[in-house]
Each structure stands twice: as C-alpha cells, then as structure tokens.
Amino acid sequence: MNSIERIKAAVNFEIPDRVPVIAQVFGHAATLAGIALGEYVQDGDLLARCQIQALERYDYDAVFALMDVNVETEAVGSNLIYRANQYPDVKSYAFSGDATVESLSVPDPHETARMPELLKAVRLLRQAVGDDVLVVGCVLGPMTLATQLLGIETALYLAIDEPEQFADLMNFATEVVIRFGVAQIEAGAHLPIVFDPSSSPAVIPRQFYREFVLPRLKRLFAAFKQTGAIANWLHIAGPTESILSSYPQAGVDIANFDYSVNPLEAQQAIPQTCLNGNIKSLSFIEKTPEAIAEESSGLLDWFADRGGFILSSGCEIPPESKPENVAAMVLATRK
Amino acid sequence: MSNPTMDLLVTALLDGDQAQAITATRNLCDAGVGHAQIILDGVETAMVQLDAKCTVEAFNLLEIMLAGRAVMGVMKELYPPGTRSPQTKGTVVLASLEGDIHDLGKNVLKMILIAKGYRVVDCGKDCPVEKLIDVSGQEGPLAIGVSGLLTSVIPQVRRLREKMTERRLGNISIMAGGATLKQASAESLNVDFVAETAFDGVSHLEYIAGGGNE
Numbered sequence: 001m002n003s004i005e006r007i008k009a010a011v012n013f014e015i016p017d018r019v020p021v022i023a024q025v026f027g028h029a030a031t032l033a034g035i036a037l038g039e040y041v042q043d044g045d046l047l048a049r050c051q052i053q054a055l056e057r058y059d060y061d062a063v064f065a066l067m068d069v070n071v072e073t074e075a076v077g078s079n080l081i082y083r084a085n086q087y088p089d090v091k092s093y094a095f096s097g098d099a100t101v102e103s104l105s106v107p108d109p110h111e112t113a114r115m116p117e118l119l120k121a122v123r124l125l126r127q128a129v130g131d132d133v134l135v136v137g138c139v140l141g142p143m144t145l146a147t148q149l150l151g152i153e154t155a156l157y158l159a160i161d162e163p164e165q166f167a168d169l170m171n172f173a174t175e176v177v178i179r180f181g182v183a184q185i186e187a188g189a190h191l192p193i194v195f196d197p198s199s200s201p202a203v204i205p206r207q208f209y210r211e212f213v214l215p216r217l218k219r220l221f222a223a224f225k226q227t228g229a230i231a232n233w234l235h236i237a238g239p240t241e242s243i244l245s246s247y248p249q250a251g252v253d254i255a256n257f258d259y260s261v262n263p264l265e266a267q268q269a270i271p272q273t274c275l276n277g278n279i280k281s282l283s284f285i286e287k288t289p290e291a292i293a294e295e296s297s298g299l300l301d302w303f304a305d306r307g308g309f310i311l312s313s314g315c316e317i318p319p320e321s322k323p324e325n326v327a328a329m330v331l332a333t334r335k
Numbered sequence: 336m337s338n339p340t341m342d343l344l345v346t347a348l349l350d351g352d353q354a355q356a357i358t359a360t361r362n363l364c365d366a367g368v369g370h371a372q373i374i375l376d377g378v379e380t381a382m383v384q385l386d387a388k389c390t391v392e393a394f395n396l397l398e399i400m401l402a403g404r405a406v407m408g409v410m411k412e413l414y415p416p417g418t419r420s421p422q423t424k425g426t427v428v429l430a431s432l433e434g435d436i437h438d439l440g441k442n443v444l445k446m447i448l449i450a451k452g453y454r455v456v457d458c459g460k461d462c463p464v465e466k467l468i469d470v471s472g473q474e475g476p477l478a479i480g481v482s483g484l485l486t487s488v489i490p491q492v493r494r495l496r497e498k499m500t501e502r503r504l505g506n507i508s509i510m511a512g513g514a515t516l517k518q519a520s521a522e523s524l525n526v527d528f529v530a531e532t533a534f535d536g537v538s539h540l541e542y543i544a545g546g547g548n549e
Contacts, residue, residue, distance in 0.1 A: 086485070201395055237514075281518065286523060318486040
C-alpha cells in the first residue's frame with residue numbers, strides 16, 4: 001500500500017498494511033533544513049522543498065502545505081509582524097474599531113497576501129508526491145478565524161454582547177475558509193486540515209460550540225467533499241471529549257485528539273470515525289526516543305483491535321523538536 | 336441572614352451579567368451595605384462557587400472571562416479610578432514572555448486574582464525577562480506568574496529562577512501556566528508551580544499567602 005491507500009484504509013476501518021503515521025511537522029521542516037521560520041512561512045517554493053526533505057528523512061505518510069494560523073486574517077486585512085525564527089503574529093486586526101462585516105471582502109486565494117504562495121506549495125508538493133503521499137492543505141475553522149480577525153477576547157465578548165454581529169462575522173469567516181480550502185483542493189491538496197483551536201471546550205462552552213460552530217463546520221466540510229477532498233480532517237486541540245460525538249454530523253472523517261484526551265474515551269465517543277493522535281507536543285522536545293517509542297507502542301495497542309487509527313502527535317510537532325523523537329514515532333509503526 | 340440583593344449579585348456574577356451585577360451593587364450600596372461586605376459576601380462568594388464549578392473538565396475561558404468582566408465592573412463601581420483601593424492580600428506580577436503575544440490566559444488569571452483580593456501588576460505580553468525582574472524588584476510580589484502558548488518561551492522560563500536569584504529575588508515564588516507550559520513539570524521548568532487552570536494558580540497563591548489551602 002502507498003500512504004494514500006493506507007490512510008483511506010484507516011478512514012474506512014479496513015486493514016492497512018501497517019498503521020499510518022502522520023507527524024504534524026510544519027515549521028519543524030524549516031528547522032531541519034536550516035531555514036529561518038520567517039522565510040519558510042512566506043515562500044511556497046521553500047516550504048515545499050523543506051516538506052519534501054522532511055518526508056525523505058522521516059518517511060511518514062503526509063506532507064503539509066501549512067504556514068501558520070495567520071494566513072487568512074492577513075488576507076482579509078490584518079497586519080502581521082514577521083520575525084526570523086518564529087511564526088508571525090497579528091499586529092493589528094482586520095476587524096477592529098468601527099469596521100463592519102460588510103466592509104470586509106472575501107479574499108481571492110489566487111491573488112491575496114500569502115494565499116497564492118500556499119497554493120504554490122500545494123501544487124509543488126502534489127507534483128512531487130503524486131498520489132503516493134497525502135498532501136494536506138490547511139484552513140482555519142470559522143471560529144478560529146473569527147478570533148484571528150478581531151482578537152480572541154474581543155471576539156468572545158462580541159459573541160455574548162452582540163450575537164447577531166458575531167454570527168455575521170462567523171458567516172464571513174466561513175466564506176473565507178470555504179473559498180481558500182476549495183482553492184487548495186483544486187490546486188492539488190488531497191484535503192485541507194481544518195485547524196480550529198478556538199473551538200476547544202477549554203475556550204468555549206459546548207452549547208456555544210453547538211450553536212455557533214457546528215453548523216458552519218458542516219457547511220465547509222460539505223463544500224470540501226463536493227470539491228474532491230478524499231476525507232475531512234478536523235483538528236481541535238485541548239479537552240475535546242465533550243464535543244467529539246458531534247464530529248460525524250459535522251462530516252468529519254478523521255478526528256484529531258490531543259494528549260489530554262483518553263484514547264478509550266475518544267474511541268467510545270466516535271466508534272466509527274478514524275482518530276489521529278495523541279502524543280504530547282512538548283514530548284518531542286523534552287523526551288527521549290525510547291519514551292516516544294513506548295508511548296507510540298501504547299497507542300498502537302489501544303487501537304489494535306478497533307482500527308481506524310493514524311498514529312500522530314496531539315498537536316503540532318514544535319519546530320525545535322528533536323528529530324530522533326519524530327523518527328521514533330514513525331519507526332513504531334514499522335515494528 | 337440571607338440578603339436577596341446580595342444573592343442577586345452572586346447570581347449575576349456567576350452568569351457573567353455585568354449590567355445586572357453593577358445594578359445589584361448599586362442597590363446594596365444604597366441600602367447601606369459596606370464595600371467590604373459586598374466584596375466578602377458577593378464577589379468572594381461568587382468566586383468560590385465559580386472555582387468549584389471550574390473543575391478541569393468543566394473549565395472554559397469564555398465563562399470565566401464573562402464572570403471576570405462582571406467582577407471588574409463591580410470593583411470599578413465600588414472603587415472608581417482615583418479612589419483608595421481595598422486592602423489586598425498581596426501583589427502578584429504577571430507577564431506573557433518575550434516572543435509570545437498570546438495573553439488571554441494571563442488576562443483571565445488577572446481578573447480572578449483581583450476578584451480574590453490580590454493586587455496585580457501586569458507586565459503585558461511579549462515581555463522581556465529583564466523587565467519582569469525589574470518590576471518584581473520594585474513591587475516585592477508574593478509571586479510572579481508567567482504564561483506561554485509557544486514552546487519557544489520555555490528556555491526563558493527555565494532561566495528565570497537563576498536570574499531572579501542573581502538579583503536577590505530568589506524568595507519570590509514563580510508560577511507558570513498556559514497551553515504549552517502546562518504540558519511541562521515544575522521541575523523541568525525550574526519553577527515552583529505549574530497551573531493547569533487559572534483557579535489552580537490561585538489555589539497555589541492562597542497557599543503561599545497563608546490564606547487558604549492547596
């Protein structure tokens with residue numbers, strides 16, 4: 001089996017030749033190549049080259065055309081600060097002061113800010129790996145984009161104080177995300193991962209998630225499937241036990257679960273949905289390869305009978321992670 | 336004896352209803368209830384109930400933010416800017432360290448600490464360690480609290496103790512929290528305490544202040 005076949009087997013609860021392994025390597029690919037993170041996130045060609053080098057080194061099942069969490073908000077009008085060895089941060093938000101949602105426009109991914117560079121990375125990665133390895137694009141979830149357009153505190157207070165205005169903002173964010181994700185699929189991504197940390201139950205109550213987030217996730221996942229995504233992948237960090245059971249109705253095929261979620265609880269919450277996780281991100285910096293191998297092996301045991309599993313980190317593998325730790329996780333699936 | 340208006344204040348604070356909380360506070364003041372009693376029976380009572388509700392499993396930032404904002408509204412009503420603040424349990428210096436502009440967790444902790452009767456000196460986000468130490472030297476806090484969402488701040492946190500000690504500030508307790516820092520142990524970060532949640536941090540502070548238990 002190649003990586004795509006292996007991942008499809010896991011998603012469909014069929015038996016793969018081995019458990020697929022996806023290391024969530026984003027900026028770590030730049031670190032490995034000796035490239036400054038600040039350059040990596042602005043240059044699609046460089047990003048694709050670093051990702052391919054990381055793939056050659058680790059031999060895992062997916063590459064990521066993923067820059068950072070500020071691509072969409074920058075395209076809408078936020079100003080960013082770029083630094084040499086960090087992901088960029090928002091300096092001023094697009095939706096602030098007297099701005100209204102009507103004054104914002106959905107950016108054209110082929111023309112706006114860094115979106116074309118990300119699409120370039122998608123095209124180059126797909127050219128390089130074809131249908132052998134999963135090419136993953138990335139969009140923010142509407143909730144996370146709303147918080148990136150306004151600042152998280154302001155956005156959350158707006159949701160309570162002016163729910164209709166917040167709903168308008170969420171609708172706008174959904175349009176941005178759909179257009180960007182569809183463009184990524186058309187450029188060659190097998191799927192865009194939907195990265196939505198602001199929807200974590202650590203941030204918002206479950207009722208809020210049901211009312212504001214879930215219906216919009218449904219819309220965007222339907223659009224991605226219609227455009228040709230081979231699966232829908234949702235990534236919400238933190239203690240997601242209380243919302244996992246809603247993932248199937250959102251259209252999720254692969255559910256990321258973070259280190260704090262018990263694998264058994266995740267399995268019980270969504271018995272028929274493929275799960276990926278959940279080694280603690282910090283462990284890739286702090287632990288030894290032996291510890292990572294042991295944790296990986298424990299996870300593989302947890303899912304041995306159930307199937308429907310992709311071995312992975314719970315969240316991003318940090319840029320400064322030890323390469324031998326990433327290698328240890330990948331190797332665990334070959335034993 | 337139960338005071339229905341005080342109960343209304345507690346309920347409004349727990350609901351995060353700032354307008355209702357301020358109205359209840361005004362009514363209590365008009366009825367001759369002292370500021371100290373409003374803090375003790377209203378704000379502190381609400382904070383204790385919120386603490387109990389916010390087990391790690393049920394903790395979410397939005398509810399805490401709303402309650403915190405309501406508390407801030409009450410405090411401003413009782414002690415408008417320029418007037419004498421109530422006696423505090425001690426000072427805490429907070430910062431999100433250099434390179435990290437994510438400060439939601441720090442801001443939530445700040446609101447809870449103020450509600451619990453502490454004085455907070457906020458060094459803001461993207462704060463150099465040197466500035467945090469300078470401010471700590473000036474303020475003589477019970478503790479400093481550092482938050483971090485990014486792994487890149489970890490080396491700064493680890494060096495903090497040594498730098499504090501060099502400046503003869505080694506007696507000040509160091510607390511760490513935030514999405515990334517809470518993945519690490521206190522030993523590995525070389526701090527006194529790693530807080531899973533904001534209330535967890537407050538419990539540690541109550542312990543070292545001798546005003547509570549841990």
